[in-house]
Amino acid sequence: MMNSTGGEPAVEVRDLVVHRGRLEVLHGLSCTLAPGSITGLLGPSGCGKTTLMRTIVGAQHISSGSVHVLGLPAGHKDLRWAMAYTSQTLSIYADATVRANVTHFAQLVGRGRDAVDAALERVELQDHAHRRVDRLSGGQASRASLACALVGSPDVLILDEPTVGLDPLTREGLWETFRSLAAEGTTLVISSHVMDEAARCDEVLFMRDGRFLAQAPVADVQARTGTDTPEEAFLALIRSTPEEER
Amino acid sequence: MTAAARHMALPRRRYPLTTVRRILAQLRGDPRTIGLILVVPALLLTLLYYVFVDAPTLPGQPKVFDSVGPIMLAVLPMMLMFIVTSVAMLRERTSGTLERILTTPLSRWNLVASYGLVFGVLAIAQASILATLILGPMGVDITGPWPLLLAVALLDALFGVAFGLLASAFARTEFQAVQFMPLFIGPQIFLCGLLVRPDDMPRALEVVANWLPMTWAVDVVRDLLTNDSLDDGSWLRLAGLAAAVVAALFLASRSMRRRTR
Numbered sequence: 219m220m221n222s223t224g225g226e227p228a229v230e231v232r233d234l235v236v237h238r239g240r241l242e243v244l245h246g247l248s249c250t251l252a253p254g255s256i257t258g259l260l261g262p263s264g265c266g267k268t269t270l271m272r273t274i275v276g277a278q279h280i281s282s283g284s285v286h287v288l289g290l291p292a293g294h295k296d297l298r299w300a301m302a303y304t305s306q307t308l309s310i311y312a313d314a315t316v317r318a319n320v321t322h323f324a325q326l327v328g329r330g331r332d333a334v335d336a337a338l339e340r341v342e343l344q345d346h347a348h349r350r351v352d353r354l355s356g357g358q359a360s361r362a363s364l365a366c367a368l369v370g371s372p373d374v375l376i377l378d379e380p381t382v383g384l385d386p387l388t389r390e391g392l393w394e395t396f397r398s399l400a401a402e403g404t405t406l407v408i409s410s411h412v413m414d415e416a417a418r419c420d421e422v423l424f425m426r427d428g429r430f431l432a433q434a435p436v437a438d439v440q441a442r443t444g445t446d447t448p449e450e451a452f453l454a455l456i457r458s459t460p461e462e463e464r
Numbered sequence: 465m466t467a468a469a470r471h472m473a474l475p476r477r478r479y480p481l482t483t484v485r486r487i488l489a490q491l492r493g494d495p496r497t498i499g500l501i502l503v504v505p506a507l508l509l510t511l512l513y514y515v516f517v518d519a520p521t522l523p524g525q526p527k528v529f530d531s532v533g534p535i536m537l538a539v540l541p542m543m544l545m546f547i548v549t550s551v552a553m554l555r556e557r558t559s560g561t562l563e564r565i566l567t568t569p570l571s572r573w574n575l576v577a578s579y580g581l582v583f584g585v586l587a588i589a590q591a592s593i594l595a596t597l598i599l600g601p602m603g604v605d606i607t608g609p610w611p612l613l614l615a616v617a618l619l620d621a622l623f624g625v626a627f628g629l630l631a632s633a634f635a636r637t638e639f640q641a642v643q644f645m646p647l648f649i650g651p652q653i654f655l656c657g658l659l660v661r662p663d664d665m666p667r668a669l670e671v672v673a674n675w676l677p678m679t680w681a682v683d684v685v686r687d688l689l690t691n692d693s694l695d696d697g698s699w700l701r702l703a704g705l706a707a708a709v710v711a712a713l714f715l716a717s718r719s720m721r722r723r724t725r
Contacts, residue, residue: 237725275567279725293723298569299476309560311490318489321482326568328476350493370568 228253228405233283244428258419259409266428267409275303301374302367312352316362327370337369357388416448431455483578505540537617538681545624550641553632572717587621608688619705620681626712633719652678
């Protein structure tokens with residue numbers, strides 16, 4: 219559905235090979251993400267999700283192939299204004315208040331108080347703004363980190379396991395936020411090793427050992443593999459992969 | 465026009481002091497670090513004062529503390545700032561905040577300069593407290609102007625800040641960062657001229673000592689103790705100290721990579 223938008227893709231990955239140290243961890247990945255879409259990056263721990271996300275953000279050196287974001291090569295100076303990233307670790311300042319954190323990340327991209335208030339409201343942390351991050355619950359801290367990412371109104375949001383370890387209610391709330399951001403035109407890439415989250419994405423990238431098994435809406439993958447759940451679909455895809463690529 | 469270019473065109477203000485404010489916000493929640501910078505050196509100096517207070521002095525010779533006390537202004541600031549900033553920057557590296565803020569338009573030079581500014585202001589407060597104690601209740605007289613004593617202490621502290629930021633690049637854990645203190649600062653304390661003047665050391669040690677920033681700071685303090693104005697050599701050492709601060713800050717900023725392999 220989102221692929222019909224046409225025009226320039228928000229993210230375009232071509233034949234991407236990445237090494238971490240001497241080890242090749244991404245083996246020639248290609249994918250295209252449409253603007254305003256939510257793409258779920260799903261796969262077991264250690265399959266290369268984080269490396270791929272860090273590459274899109276421009277924090278990881280590319281061995282060969284290319285990654286373009288909004289038409290510019292990943293890591294381009296201008297992209298620092300237009301995209302935001304949350305890593306698996308909290309990656310905000312635990313010893314400062316929520317507001318101090320969001321204000322800092324707002325000012326780094328030149329945004330003022332209005333943007334801070336809007337971001338706090340969006341993640342529903344207005345009432346906790348004065349609290350230190352290390353005094354918050356896991357879900358609240360995760361939302362504070364998200365507020366720091368979306369405070370600059372980025373066109374592309376890369377979120378590494380933002381819902382891991384959170385209760386169902388908090389997860390539901392976060393997905394509503396992601397959905398409304400996408401509706402406003404933000405392109406989101408969200409990684410998870412919880413296969414159930416696939417159903418909430420426009421498209422999923424099933425990933426294993428540094429390769430993509432599929433890029434499609436999860437319903438399509440389930441129909442193609444004749445399975446009923448994202449998890450079964452993922453397992454069926456692995457079984458159908460030629461032995462030498464496993 | 466690309467989406468990125470549209471973003472550039474949005475009205476945005478520059479906030480060059482945002483990192484300074486953020487570091488201050490963190491310090492507000494961390495009174496122990498403030499204590500380590502402002503209170504601990506004063507306590508150490510007081511302890512040192514009482515260590516020497518009853519020590520016998522040869523007739524006609526100045527009291528030992530009269531030189532050792534002021535020299536502490538060239539030793540303690542560097543040591544304490546090194547510990548504080550190496551651990552603070554290591555936290556940025558390990559918590560993922562460094563990688564994250566480097567995906568924003570923040571410049572690496574702005575980041576290290578912000579640390580330098582915040583801890584530089586704290587260093588001025590620290591040096592003022594120490595100098596007040598030495599020149600006031602501890603009754604030490606220096607011949608040179610006291611503002612220059614503060615200036616040496618400030619540059620000495622700033623070198624500790626910059627060196628600490630740089631050292632964090634070589635540590636993986638906070639524990640390792642603290643272990644660097646004896647390695648990077650320990651030899652400087654032995655060689656700086658506090659215990660034995662470099663002139664009286666074996667030639668090889670003297671050569672090394674004369675290249676260490678803490679030695680330069682101690683030399684300037686000794687000059688201030690006995691002369692009412694600094695000689696050319698002391699001005700050169702002050703300039704060298706300032707250059708070492710800038711060089712270490714530059715290297716520290718280069719040690720932060722936006723893109724890793």
